[in-house]
Amino acid sequence: xxxxxxxxxxxAVVAVVTTxxxxxxxxxxxxxxxxxxRHAVDEAPLDRFSRRPPFPQKSATPQSQxxxxxx
Numbered sequence: 001x002x003x004x005x006x007x008x009x010x011x012a013v014v015a016v017v018t019t020x021x022x023x024x025x026x027x028x029x030x031x032x033x034x035x036x037x038r039h040a041v042d043e044a045p046l047d048r049f050s051r052r053p054p055f056p057q058k059s060a061t062p063q064s065q066x067x068x069x070x071x
Contacts (some may be wrong), residue, residue, distance in 0.1 A: 008014050021027045031037045 008017070022031060031041075
């Protein structure tokens with residue numbers, strides 16, 4: 001196991017290999033029963049969402065259509 005960790009340091013390569021292996025039903029089943037693996041998979045969408053730039057705030061009414069009221 002340590003030999004693989006040392007040889008495959010690039011996260012992109014690990015992601016491709018892991019995805020390919022998880023397509024095997026026996027591997028996916030084993031990964032699903034491992035609490036640490038399952039937690040990492042559950043957290044991944046949250047990590048990806050937190051790295052996104054914030055959504056631009058849009059006004060409900062476009063600036064060109066706003067009406068000014070004076071008293």
